Amino acid sequence: MSTTNGQTTNTALPVYTKKDFESGVDPRWCPGCGDYSIINQVQKTLPAVGVKRENIVFISGIGCSSRFPYYMNNYGMHTLHGRAPSFASGLKVSRPELQVWIITGDGDxxxxxxxxxxxxxxxxxxxxxxxxxxxxxxxxxxxVSPTSELGKKTKSTPQGSPDYPFNPPALALGAGATFVARTIDVEGIHMGGVIKAAAEHKGSTFVEVFQNCPVFNDGAYTFLTEKAVKADALLRMEQGKPLLFGKDGKKGIRFNAQSAELEVVTIGENGVTEKDILVHDAKREDPTVAFMLANLSNRAGFPTPIGVFRDVRKPTGEELTWQIIDQTKAKKASSLEKLLAGADTWTIK
Known part of the structure; x- marks a missing residue:
């Protein structure tokens, strides 16, 4: 891949395997940490994203997740606490041909x-x-972190946390992200699909990965991942398909026009048919429905959605920046003499 005035073009790519993205440094996380699953899926996915390895960069902040760049066989930066987006932004604007990933945690x-x-x-x-x-x-x-549950007892909140947690996908949607998704560390195939979709998106991309910490917060997501409950607890969002869940696939999400809210219904009860079930469309320009789905996990009696909430294409920040640069260059004088004698001059009396 190459660039001219901020425009990217594809060139012939080598054939990569997962091993090509392994640095040879053994990952050092606690046994059972979900980070192992995440890096495994990233390394499996990158050979198929259509970008040269030397044009892929991983930037991290501070935290367990931020060891990530050391274990990847491509360019990377381990930066400051919470500032990975700033480093990544500068790199992407100046080198738009690069595929830039940010690895971060809920605290970072x-x-x-x-x-x-x-x-x-x-x-x-x-x-x-x-x-x-x-x-x-x-x-x-x-x-306690910004996503810890209300009442969570930790070393910093021994009597329980009085703070309501962030809902990360809802926050990303509210901030204007054009791709927002969620997946789970134990759902390897699902995670791989979400990462692939994120790699293919052009624009601000946010993927929340529910990840278990076996030492300090073990079992944080068992209410979603245990075999006995996950069919009813998880709502798998798939583009163009009705939002169905449950062991028999008969439960679904319906938009109630009277209350202007989403509700859980069961096909076959009270005259409900599959036609009543909301069909998932992450390509909607208006993020309202995506925002409603992102907030289902905060409501009792509703499943927790995983998959892609939103995936829309808009001009990116670096595209708009380079457009301004090119327009400005075109207006400027072609020589220093013309510049000095141009319209932006003044006389001191």
Whole structure:
């Protein structure tokens, strides 16, 4: 891939395998950490994204997840706490031909890095953020994080947290992200599909990965992942398909026109048919329905959605920046003499 005035073009690509993206440094996370699953899926997916390895960059902040660049065999930066989006933004604007990934955690992205996070999403720079959400501070040994549940007892909140948690996909949607998704560390095939879709998107990309911390927050997502409950607990969003869930696939999400809210219904009860079920469309320009789906996980009696909430194409921040640069260059004088004698001169009396 090459670039001219901010425009990218494809050139012949080598045939990669997963091993080509392994650095040879053994990952060092705690046994059972969900990070192993995430890096495995990333390394499996990258050979198929159509980008040369030397044009792929991973940038991280601070936290357990931020060891990631050391274990990838491509360019990377391990930066400052919460500031990975700032480094990534500068790199993407100056080198638009690069595919830039941000690896972060719930504390790194949403606490000290919260302001950087929302502006990276707002500007719609073509940055691909993977946020590992274990609902705890892992590297600093078990303090409450911005995604910890209300009432969570930790080392920093021994009597229980009085703070309501962030809903990361809803926050990303509210900030203007053009691609928002969620997946789970134990759902390898699903995660691989979401990562592939994120790699193919052009614009601000946010993927929340529910990730277990076996040391400081073990079992944080068992209410979703246990075999006995996950059929009823998870709503798998697929483009163009009705939003169905449950062991027999008879439960679904319907839009109630009277209350202007989503509701759970069962096919075959009270005259409900599959035609009543909301068909998922992540390509809607208006993010209202995506926002409603993102908030289902906060409501009792509703399943937690996984998959792609939103995937729309808009001019990216770097495309608009280079457009301004090119327009400005075209207006400027072709020589220093013409520039000095141009319209922007003044006389001192």
């Amino acid at each position: 992205a949403l606490a000290i890095g919260g302001n950087h996070f929302i502006h990276a999403m707002r500007r719609n720079l073509d940055l691909k953020m993977l946020m590992f959400n274990n609902r705890i501070y892992g590297l600093t040994k078990g303090q």
